[in-house]
Amino acid sequence: MNDKKDQIAISEILSKAGVNPTAQRIAVFKYVHNESDHPTPEQVKVAVDRVFPKISLATVYNTLNALVEAGLVKAVKLPNSGKVCYDANTAKHYHFIDEKQGLLLDLDLKDIKIDLNLSTQFEVKDVDVFIKGHYSG
Amino acid sequence: MNDKKDQIAISEILSKAGVNPTAQRIAVFKYVHNESDHPTPEQVKVAVDRVFPKISLATVYNTLNALVEAGLVKAVKLPNSGKVCYDANTAKHYHFIDEKQGLLLDLDLKDIKIDLNLSTQFEVKDVDVFIKGHYSG
DNA sequence: TTAAAAATATAGAATTATTCTAATGTGGGT
DNA sequence: ACCCACATTAGAATAATTCTATATTTTTAA
Known part of the structure; x- marks a missing residue:
């Protein structure tokens, strides 16, 4: 199970960065880090919803903010549309x-x-x- | 009266750019162009309110958009705060x-x-x- | 192990920035 | 004076994000 291995690896990354690796946070980071390119919070929610029986949008925002805090992802606010994207390339x-x-x-x-x-x-x-x-x- | 002279000059600038120089538009452009530095729409409204008996915020937005269209000001969306500022330096x-x-x-x-x-x-x-x-x- | 304490997650309300809508006002040309 | 296109307006609508209060899960430590 590659998925399981991923989860453990990601769990470790989060821990090391001082973020408690809850299931939701693992799913969010996994998506941003491994499975997407500059997603918006909305896109993250849609993607994680497929794994989870509905993660709440507030949790997605909380988690993304926590990941930014921890330096694991970067928030990129586009200078035109004003939309935020999250970038696993730190x-x-x-x-x-x-x-x-x-x-x-x-x-x-x-x-x-x-x-x-x-x-x-x-x-x-x-x-x-x-x-x-x-x-x- | 310098104010009057300003108004005429600005009126001409607007006309030349294809923007019908209404009183509100003159006031907005005058503020952005001569009296402020990178104001937000909200700031424009507050400033113009002092000249006008209450300009509507919608008009401020409309006018700023029109001025951008006409190339008379530039909109700068800040990559952090996401707020828009208007820049008379085109x-x-x-x-x-x-x-x-x-x-x-x-x-x-x-x-x-x-x-x-x-x-x-x-x-x-x-x-x-x-x-x-x-x-x- | 178990109950209190701490940390997370949640739904939904609140906030903020902006745009839309539909009604009203205005000025220039006939 | 009257029309018409264009402006302005208040307020509703939308979108992105944050806040709040509650619920749930995890940790601690007796």
Whole structure:
């Protein structure tokens, strides 16, 4: 049972990050981490509902927030639609957005070189980049 | 009266952009353009309320949308708070966000050099950059 | 083991931001 | 003056998210 093995592995990841690995949390993280690409909370709910006899949307939000807190996933708020997506890729990276197709793709750090030339008044903590355009994949 | 002169000038700007310069629209654009820095719709309403006997919030939204349509202002949806701000600076530029202080500052193009190295599948239309950190001004 | 304490999960209400709707108002042209 | 297209309006509707109060499960420790 691959599923069982997954669950144990994920359970450990959660524990290590200080998140109590309840069944719901395992299911949510498993979906975000292994089975999806930048899902919204709504999508997470729909997916987890198939495993669970109805998880509540509040729990999905609680869990996603807890996972973000713990640094296990990242929340990406899109600069246009304003929708939040959750990203299991916690390494620093950028995003490409194809609004027409509703696509959100990860871009590797090495694909974008950024040179900041700011005065010392600006203490930079993070850089978000969203490239918008059309993807023909 | 400087105010009157402003109004006429703004009226002309609106007309030229194909927006019928009604009193409400002039007041909204005047505030966004001359008297504020990245206001939210709510802030626009509060400000314009002082000039007008109560503009409706719907009109503020309609007007801001019309101004965006006409290319006279830009809407900036912040990648964290999700709030929309309106930006009278329609030239291409980037943003610095200090969440702690609730600051949103414009960054000039020349302050940030961006080198994209994407495969030809990516047809780039726009690049949004949000630098987050602390500003000590 | 068992009952109190703590942590989670839940449904549904509340909040916030925005858009829609349908009715009303306004100004320019005939 | 009268029409017509366009604006404005209040308030309802929608959507995303958070809060609240209750229920359930888990842990602790006697």
